[in-house]
Amino acid sequence: MLDKVSENHDVDALMLEIGRRAKAAARPLAIASTEQKNRALDAMANAIVSSKDTILAANAVDLDNAASSGLAASFLDRLTLTEERILAMAGGIREIAGLKDPVGDVIAAWDRPNGLQIERVRTPLGVIGVIYESRPNVTADAGALCLKSGNAVILRGGSDSAHSSHAIHACLVEGLLQAGLPEHAIQLVPITDRAAVGAMLGGLTGTIDVIVPRGGKSLVARVQAEARVPVFAHLEGLCHIYVDASSDVEMAKAIVVNSKMRRTGICGAAETLLVDSAAIGSHLMPILEALTEAGCEVRASPTVLKVFAGFKPATDEDWRTEYLDAIIAVAVVDGISGAIAHIGKYSSNHTEAVIADDPEVVERFFNEVDSAILLHNASTQFADGGEFGMGAEIGIATGKMHARGPVGVEQLTSFNYRVHGTGQIRP
Amino acid sequence: MLDKVSENHDVDALMLEIGRRAKAAARPLAIASTEQKNRALDAMANAIVSSKDTILAANAVDLDNAASSGLAASFLDRLTLTEERILAMAGGIREIAGLKDPVGDVIAAWDRPNGLQIERVRTPLGVIGVIYESRPNVTADAGALCLKSGNAVILRGGSDSAHSSHAIHACLVEGLLQAGLPEHAIQLVPITDRAAVGAMLGGLTGTIDVIVPRGGKSLVARVQAEARVPVFAHLEGLCHIYVDASSDVEMAKAIVVNSKMRRTGICGAAETLLVDSAAIGSHLMPILEALTEAGCEVRASPTVLKVFAGFKPATDEDWRTEYLDAIIAVAVVDGISGAIAHIGKYSSNHTEAVIADDPEVVERFFNEVDSAILLHNASTQFADGGEFGMGAEIGIATGKMHARGPVGVEQLTSFNYRVHGTGQIRP
Numbered sequence: 125m126l127d128k129v130s131e132n133h134d135v136d137a138l139m140l141e142i143g144r145r146a147k148a149a150a151r152p153l154a155i156a157s158t159e160q161k162n163r164a165l166d167a168m169a170n171a172i173v174s175s176k177d178t179i180l181a182a183n184a185v186d187l188d189n190a191a192s193s194g195l196a197a198s199f200l201d202r203l204t205l206t207e208e209r210i211l212a213m214a215g216g217i218r219e220i221a222g223l224k225d226p227v228g229d230v231i232a233a234w235d236r237p238n239g240l241q242i243e244r245v246r247t248p249l250g251v252i253g254v255i256y257e258s259r260p261n262v263t264a265d266a267g268a269l270c271l272k273s274g275n276a277v278i279l280r281g282g283s284d285s286a287h288s289s290h291a292i293h294a295c296l297v298e299g300l301l302q303a304g305l306p307e308h309a310i311q312l313v314p315i316t317d318r319a320a321v322g323a324m325l326g327g328l329t330g331t332i333d334v335i336v337p338r339g340g341k342s343l344v345a346r347v348q349a350e351a352r353v354p355v356f357a358h359l360e361g362l363c364h365i366y367v368d369a370s371s372d373v374e375m376a377k378a379i380v381v382n383s384k385m386r387r388t389g390i391c392g393a394a395e396t397l398l399v400d401s402a403a404i405g406s407h408l409m410p411i412l413e414a415l416t417e418a419g420c421e422v423r424a425s426p427t428v429l430k431v432f433a434g435f436k437p438a439t440d441e442d443w444r445t446e447y448l449d450a451i452i453a454v455a456v457v458d459g460i461s462g463a464i465a466h467i468g469k470y471s472s473n474h475t476e477a478v479i480a481d482d483p484e485v486v487e488r489f490f491n492e493v494d495s496a497i498l499l500h501n502a503s504t505q506f507a508d509g510g511e512f513g514m515g516a517e518i519g520i521a522t523g524k525m526h527a528r529g530p531v532g533v534e535q536l537t538s539f540n541y542r543v544h545g546t547g548q549i550r551p
Numbered sequence: 552m553l554d555k556v557s558e559n560h561d562v563d564a565l566m567l568e569i570g571r572r573a574k575a576a577a578r579p580l581a582i583a584s585t586e587q588k589n590r591a592l593d594a595m596a597n598a599i600v601s602s603k604d605t606i607l608a609a610n611a612v613d614l615d616n617a618a619s620s621g622l623a624a625s626f627l628d629r630l631t632l633t634e635e636r637i638l639a640m641a642g643g644i645r646e647i648a649g650l651k652d653p654v655g656d657v658i659a660a661w662d663r664p665n666g667l668q669i670e671r672v673r674t675p676l677g678v679i680g681v682i683y684e685s686r687p688n689v690t691a692d693a694g695a696l697c698l699k700s701g702n703a704v705i706l707r708g709g710s711d712s713a714h715s716s717h718a719i720h721a722c723l724v725e726g727l728l729q730a731g732l733p734e735h736a737i738q739l740v741p742i743t744d745r746a747a748v749g750a751m752l753g754g755l756t757g758t759i760d761v762i763v764p765r766g767g768k769s770l771v772a773r774v775q776a777e778a779r780v781p782v783f784a785h786l787e788g789l790c791h792i793y794v795d796a797s798s799d800v801e802m803a804k805a806i807v808v809n810s811k812m813r814r815t816g817i818c819g820a821a822e823t824l825l826v827d828s829a830a831i832g833s834h835l836m837p838i839l840e841a842l843t844e845a846g847c848e849v850r851a852s853p854t855v856l857k858v859f860a861g862f863k864p865a866t867d868e869d870w871r872t873e874y875l876d877a878i879i880a881v882a883v884v885d886g887i888s889g890a891i892a893h894i895g896k897y898s899s900n901h902t903e904a905v906i907a908d909d910p911e912v913v914e915r916f917f918n919e920v921d922s923a924i925l926l927h928n929a930s931t932q933f934a935d936g937g938e939f940g941m942g943a944e945i946g947i948a949t950g951k952m953h954a955r956g957p958v959g960v961e962q963l964t965s966f967n968y969r970v971h972g973t974g975q976i977r978p
Contacts, residue, residue: 151895151919151921154919154921155918155919228918234940236938236939236940240929240933240938242939242940245917247921247951249951249952250921250951333951333952334952354781354952372974375974378974378976379974379976382976382977383976386976386977468578490672490969491582491655492578492581492582494578494581494674494677494967495967496967496968497967497968497970498967498968498969498970499970499972500969500970500971500972501971501972501973501974501975502667502970502971502972502973502974502975502976503972503975503976503977505976505977506667506970506972506975506977511663511667511977512663512669512968513661513663513669524674524676524677524760524965525676525760525761525781525952525953525965526952526953528965528966528967528968529967529968538951538952538955539955540921540922540923540924540925540955540956541923541924541925541939541955541956542917542925542927543924543925543926543927543929543933544927544928544929545926545927545928545929545930545933546928546929547799547802547805547806547928547929548928548929548930548933549805549806549809549810549813549929549930549932550809550813550930550932550933550938
């Protein structure tokens with residue numbers, strides 16, 4: 125069925141039609157009640173659970189195709205659905221139903237001397253485009269988050285997961301219809317043509333308000349380079365930890381090891397450790413020993429190598445590398461000023477941590493490091509919408525416009541001003 | 552001097568150098584204290600007052616050139632500086648100095664069960680590009696607003712006001728230097744080449760964070776079409792007023808006349824009046840009479856013409872026209888649903904007003920009309936940052952991302968998350 129659509133339609137015309145449908149669905153969705161949206165989400169979760177055999181069968185087709193294409197094991201793992209993963213997907217949708225509805229929230233309210241009462245109220249953004257790789261669960265996550273925030277969404281999943289995504293999408297549409305919401309509120313692009321991505325990046329003639337890419341660096345880089353509409357994304361998380369001489373050694377050890385090693389493959393994992401030159405004698409070796417014991421490879425700057433020559437030397441490339449692996453680059457810096465300078469040069473503006481007891485050091489770090497998330501005496505692995513108490517997130521943004529840091533349902537909204545008068549005219 | 556620069560430099564190289572300088576100035580500016588920024592603003596205002604003869608002489612050169620080019624009287628008026636206008640410019644800068652500094656404001660703060668304390672804190676955006684037509688005062692306004700919000704700014708003014716802008720800019724730089732701030736915090740593009748605008752719209756290799764166009768529709772349209780970075784702007788203010796049958800006739804009359812006629816040339820002026828079909832007998836004629844008495848031309852829909860055939864008929868083009876003049880298009884609509892449908896079709900998403908006493912009508916208007924500013928029983932001419940109590944504004948934005956409605960110093964900021972821990976690691 126997917127191929128038939130691809131043969132029969134001109135891609136641009138099809139995409140514009142999808143855009144028109146999304147825009148038409150966006151207005152009724154924007155004024156849908158919280159209860160109605162939650163009813164749809166519950167029905168979606170139920171449909172996913174009761175369709176699990178259909179979803180598994182569709183996934184088997186994708187897995188067969190992928191295996192015969194000789195794709196990597198890690199790719200196949202992300203593509204694979206199991207009964208457990210399907211139940212977790214349904215559970216994720218129910219959690220989103222449980223979040224506070226951001227739409228209609230009064231963000232600020234004030235009165236004017238002439239009696240005008242001004243409110244700033246959250247409204248949906250409109251239409252969100254999500255472009256993702258072959259992770260079928262994103263279909264459910266992204267669809268549910270956009271619905272909860274009152275936005276229509278156009279989902280464009282990876283071609284290798286097309287059958288799985290299609291089966292999951294059918295459950296989402298079932299949920300929309302059961303709650304009386306427009307079926308085009310959540311659309312899955314039915315063709316695998318890459319030109320469909322190009323059309324979305326162009327904004328579908330002003331239809332798409334924001335694009336969220338979910339996937340590896342090459343996907344995000346393409347989206348950031350080509351999109352003609354705003355993008356919520358991070359290209360990479362090259363996270364730094366700075367250990368100041370004023371810090372507690374045991375705390376620094378524990379936080380550095382956790383930041384690097386708890387999960388090495390996430391964007392909040394630390395990639396570079398900066399140690400205060402005044403802490404060489406006290407902090408450096410205990411921390412490097414703890415990292416080594418935890419199975420982490422250390423790539424060391426010349427000053428670190430003077431203390432212990434056994435590490436692999438770091439090259440300039442190491443300061444620019446998001447390893448996403450059990451490797452850390454370590455440099456000695458000249459106190460907080462040196463740390464700020466190094467981070468300013470190499471940071472991806474995602475997440476950085478300072479371990480220090482000196483309040484002046486912390487204040488300078490917080491004021492002078494220009495990243496979305498700054499942590500004091502805590503692990504960089506807390507860089508996550510759930511850990512921030514924001515509920516599920518669609519991603520983490522490193523841009524400075526609109527959404528920065530974790531992007532949850534609140535960040536998927538805009539706002540407008542609502543002014544209540546009693547006949548005021550302007551003199 | 553301006554021409555010499557233009558002859559000697561490759562435009563792209565010059566613009567990239569301006570971008571590099573702006574970025575270098577942005578970091579010290581981001582951490583400048585409120586007191587230091589205000590000191591610079593006061594020094595700028597003083598420099599403008601004491602340089603008023605120099606500024607007037609520069610303006611005379613611009614006016615001579617413009618007169619010999621045969622430009623329109625309204626254009627020459629906007630270009631003309633007088634001693635009074637120069638003093639008003641200095642006063643405007645002092646008012647901006649008096650505004651609350653948005654940088655460092657804690658927008659939100661909450662604690663997590665694990666003891667992490669999370670703050671969301673306002674930070675500058677970075678580098679702002681302002682592209683404007685030949686209104687010399689924008690040089691001072693925009694420079695001061697960007698400085699107050701901790702941003703570096705690249706100003707590109709219209710070529711016809713080049714000498715005036717240059718003289719004003721020199722005063723701004725004098726203020727920066729007197730307060731010990733980087734002189735490149737406020738740069739004026741020294742060439743009148745149109746390619747300079749193109750370079751700015753491209754973002755100067757990631758240097759410019761946002762562009763604000765100040766000028767007519769053709770300038771804004773070009774910026775919106777070509778910019779590769781976010782833009783804060785409105786293309787037009789096609790503002791609607793809907794008069795419901797539940798409204799007080801006298802109040803409706805006063806608000807409609809004020810919305811249209813107080814100043815017809817501003818973006819918050821009403822352009823289309825929609826009257827409830829249930830109010831034809833009660834409201835329509837008194838309002839149209841009041842408009843006519845005030846000197847407004849009425850362009851009427853067929854239903855309006857049935858009541859009084861003396862008006863000029865409205866064409867479809869009238870519903871799409873921002874007159875910026877003493878002309879109003881008037882239609883009868885089928886209650887609030889008809890009003891919402893008409894506004895949804897023709898609105899520029901800037902400002903709309905509802906005149907009604909029925910709370911259900913007001914609620915539907917506020918929930919279902921998707922514009923930046925919605926007013927109830929008040930004039931559309933209140934669509935202004937000053938009237939909102941936000942202080943000076945750099946413009947009004949109709950986009951839904953980041954800034955919507957009046958763009959003042961707060962809207963020229965971003966934010967980051969600052970997390971205070973006591974050694975937390977993630978389990």
